[in-house]
Amino acid sequence: MICEMCGKEAASTHRIEVEGSVLRVCESCRHFGTLLDPLIAPAAPAPMARSPGRAGTSGPPPTGRRRTEERDVFTEIPEMELAADWGRRIRQAREARNWTPEELGKRLNEKKSLVLKLESGSFRPPDSTIRKVETLLRIRLRAEPAPAT
Numbered sequence: 001m002i003c004e005m006c007g008k009e010a011a012s013t014h015r016i017e018v019e020g021s022v023l024r025v026c027e028s029c030r031h032f033g034t035l036l037d038p039l040i041a042p043a044a045p046a047p048m049a050r051s052p053g054r055a056g057t058s059g060p061p062p063t064g065r066r067r068t069e070e071r072d073v074f075t076e077i078p079e080m081e082l083a084a085d086w087g088r089r090i091r092q093a094r095e096a097r098n099w100t101p102e103e104l105g106k107r108l109n110e111k112k113s114l115v116l117k118l119e120s121g122s123f124r125p126p127d128s129t130i131r132k133v134e135t136l137l138r139i140r141l142r143a144e145p146a147p148a149t
């Protein structure tokens with residue numbers, strides 16, 4: 001295999017991301033980007049702040065999609081499929097109205113701490129709360145149904 005960075009023949013290559021594009025590079029070139037192969041742990045400490053500015057923001061981190069197995073904790077079983085960024089949608093809608101988390105909590109009849117948990121995506125509320133939030137903020141938190149083919 002040929003390293004796409006230095007052009008040398010390499011016994012094995014690694015996939016790295018450099019400024020948004022994926023390259024297959026040799027062992028000695030892999031530290032020029034972010035290693036994508038999840039199986040290989042980077043030997044050297046991650047070279048942070050190598051590129052000026054934050055070019056490689058590839059979407060939000062995959063949080064909030066954790067399916068809880070302890071379903072009997074809730075009296076109501078959550079059935080709605082939420083959008084991946086539902087927490088962020090709440091925060092953006094709240095900020096668009098210039099409401100503090102406290103104020104949103106008051107309108108939802110919930111605590112401020114719950115609002116913050118919702119916005120960080122760390123707490124998946126029961127569907128009744130989802131409906132309340134959607135109605136109050138006039139947003140949709142549910143995932144769009146898959147388009148028919």
Ligand SMILES: [Zn+2]
Binds near residue numbers: 003004008029
């Ligand atoms: Zn190389």
